[in-house]
Amino acid sequence: GAVVSQHPSWVICKSGTSVKIECRSLDFQATTMFWYRQFPKQSLMLMATSNEGSKATYEQGVEKDKFLINHASLTLSTLTVTSAHPEDSSFYICSASAAGITYEQYFGPGTRLTVT
């Protein structure tokens, strides 16, 4: 149980375009989803936390108008990178947490974004 999927697993886009990444909890209801970014040889950095039906809470230094997060249902959250630039190239990982248990976060497999 507790499987989180991401789609796509990798994406290449041109500079200036937008790209959407989906995060789904497959076998549980995720009241909270987290979005992380990971640069090569570095650890995960939390970008934002989103609760179903509410606006996301962004970490300091993360532009909310550039990284749009939508958590429309208990099983789906999306991250849209708007007007992507090469410096946005990174590994994006989501995690999901269900209410009523021990706040365990289950991580998705990640999405590799390359902006050319």
Added chain:
Amino acid sequence: KNQVEQSPQSLIILEGKNCTLQCNYTVSPFSNLRWYKQDTGRGPVSLTIMTFSENTKSNGRYTATLDADTKQSSLHITASQLSDSASYICVVSANTGFQKLVFGTGTRLLVSP
């Protein structure tokens, strides 16, 4: 400042050998400590999770220890296999009412044949 430090940064061992990875943390208030395995290009996978009262927890060939007094943890891998080659990340959860995770920078382990 909440921090998690891991050592060594990288490690190469021969297949079949044992190894121990270290984690020191300054996270308050402490809730729990987790060890994750992250294969290259994949998301982290949980190995163990320990609360304040737990000293040790095993998951197959992985054994984690926790000393809450000295704020240290270790992950011991027994009889290493090639598939153990990955990054191992120590993560401490701060009990801020929302379980904020503080990530270590990881130890990159390479198991050589």
